[in-house]
């Protein structure tokens with residue numbers, strides 16, 4: 221159900237401490253690894269949102285016992301994924317790209333489908349790779365059916381992962397459970413979001429899997445069991461960025477506690493981006509703090525590795541003093557929506573100056589006016605509208621409920637941050 225939301229404008233500098241829930245990317249990897257470990261595992265600090273519930277339901281459909289009724293999510297010992305099953309991927313890239321490689325070791329027919337937009341998101345690379353590794357699959361996009369044979373030979377496969385790092389991550393997460401393990405070689409334009417592949421490799425190693433990533437564009441996963449692990453999920457640093465942006469836009473100061481000292485999450489880079497736009501950024505025992513400047517500067521930045529941050533950075537760019545260029549993000553056209561088209565359309569409709577380039581956005585700050593900001597079923601479009609609304613009175617986000625994909629409490633967190641929760 222959609223929900224129109226009057227974005228509150230800030231009448232004074234925002235000063236707040238905002239604790240954000242667990243990382244979507246870490247939660248869904250930890251759930252999947254627990255499902256592939258016959259001894260299960262636990263998650264402390266797991267995200268509870270549409271994307272993580274879709275992952276939990278997908279694993280349950282595959283016979284994996286997941287108990288999410290308490291603070292700690294518990295995946296009990298189990299004999300491994302099994303079919304037949306139906307899996308709803310919603311609009312979650314981590315479900316549609318991570319679950320099929322895991323389901324390929326199950327037996328029985330496993331049908332996958334998702335939201336209408338999910339049927340348009342790039343998927344054939346994973347399905348072709350699984351076929352090359354021995355799987356029997358009907359279809360090249362959602363909906364498709366995997367005819368499980370109770371195991372997969374595995375081996376070596378070459379893919380073009382330039383449209384999404386999730387193609388590589390999905391295969392690697394399950395690769396240890398293939399008979400011959402897995403070698404994935406990427407051949408094509410550079411893979412985006414490489415930190416997310418590093419996250420996959422690190423988490424596999426934590427679960428006792430041997431991974432060789434010493435050669436660029438090639439990843440080798442040795443066959444073997446995946447160990448049970450008690451995962452502690454870091455806060456979602458990408459979801460932290462709209463709150464930090466509120467400080468940047470209003471000349472205030474926002475702290476996100478429990479910011480990890482070392483992390484593979486792309487949101488970590490936001491500190492550098494905010495500093496590049498004139499903010500002062502500090503990291504200390506309190507967490508990461510962004511202090512906004514009197515006037516925000518434009519920025520020329522390559523977001524290829526951290527594409528998830530684009531909607532937040534674009535929202536900051538429209539409110540800056542000078543022009544900005546956001547590069548390296550052509551692959552965002554295949555995200556929850558075509559994010560480049562969506563951002564350019566919404567910014568221009570409200571008087572701003574945004575142009576789509578071949579691989580990103582050029583943004584010229586211009587006075588913006590009140591109006592409707594469309595979210596396109598995209599949680600990060602919705603939060604970008606909230607950021608713009610802090611500085612431009614009268615912005616209405618047409619569907620704030622879409623933030624439930626990764627941050628169901630967004631409206632009340634935003635209100636609390638602004639100190640005006642009703």
Ligand SMILES: O=C(O)C1=C[C@@H](OP(=O)(O)O)[C@@H](O)[C@H](O)C1
Pocket residue numbers: 244245246313314383384385386389412413416417527528551
């Ligand atoms: O592996 C992951 O958890 C993710 C990888 C990235 O996908 P792309 O490489 O498709 O951008 C990122 O944008 C997405 O939000 C989460």
Ligand SMILES: C=C(OP(=O)(O)O)C(=O)O
Pocket residue numbers: 311312313314528555556600626
């Ligand atoms: C691209 C994103 O999500 P997904 O995991 O669905 O690809 C995102 O959260 O910005």
